[in-house]
Amino acid sequence: MNMKTMLGTIGAGLLLGAQAASAAPFGGEEDTAYAASLWNALTEANLVGEGRTMSAPYTGQHPHGAILDTIDGEVTVEGTTGPVIIKRNYGGEGVTRQAVWNAPDDYLGAVTVMFKREGYDPDNHDWFWVKYLPSGELATNPKGVPLAGRVAKGMDQGCIACHSAAPGGDMVFGHDRIQ
Numbered sequence: 001m002n003m004k005t006m007l008g009t010i011g012a013g014l015l016l017g018a019q020a021a022s023a024a025p026f027g028g029e030e031d032t033a034y035a036a037s038l039w040n041a042l043t044e045a046n047l048v049g050e051g052r053t054m055s056a057p058y059t060g061q062h063p064h065g066a067i068l069d070t071i072d073g074e075v076t077v078e079g080t081t082g083p084v085i086i087k088r089n090y091g092g093e094g095v096t097r098q099a100v101w102n103a104p105d106d107y108l109g110a111v112t113v114m115f116k117r118e119g120y121d122p123d124n125h126d127w128f129w130v131k132y133l134p135s136g137e138l139a140t141n142p143k144g145v146p147l148a149g150r151v152a153k154g155m156d157q158g159c160i161a162c163h164s165a166a167p168g169g170d171m172v173f174g175h176d177r178i179q
């Protein structure tokens, strides 16, 4: 291989690498590590895990679940302090608001979280999006990519696409408190 061909091959490799990085706005190593730090911060704040603080369960909307409870707080993750919104998604046989309030762990399907991480994604109000399983493990999309980070920036489905329609232009459906 002569020098010119070799450089061309290396150049193509770099380009492919850059494209792969920009094609994955979520679910990479950095995002999954950050999601783990966020889960730890939420555990310390008693917002997830055993004995977590609850709010009154209510009847939910697609796609989040039959019954939901939503709670806001503030946490510090790797040096960034910001507001966080946690939605617990409940479902399963016999699910009712009363049943969930009595035994939340029997019905908890997923925990979806928005953490306002300053500087992370100015195009989308700096929200860091995550979908956890009740254990704190990350939920994945059908391709096996963890749902953590800018989910799914530039795509026409996913957290960002749907939450862009929230009233108040802040990507939050429930209120317009955090701008």
Ligand code: HEC
Pocket: 059, 060, 061, 062, 063, 064, 068, 070, 085, 086, 087, 112, 113, 114, 129, 130, 131, 147, 151, 157, 158, 159, 160, 162, 163, 166, 171, 172, 173, 174, 175
């Ligand atoms: C198809 C639309 C849609 C998608 C996709 C979606 N959401 Fe939501 N989300 C909603 C709606 C509607 C609400 C308000 C539901 C309610 O409380 O009754 C909501 C509420 C929330 C809330 C509470 C704050 C708020 O906006 O009121 C959080 C947190 C949340 N979603 C996280 C996520 C995460 C994380 C993802 C992606 C893994 C996601 N959502 C995907 C529609 C969507």
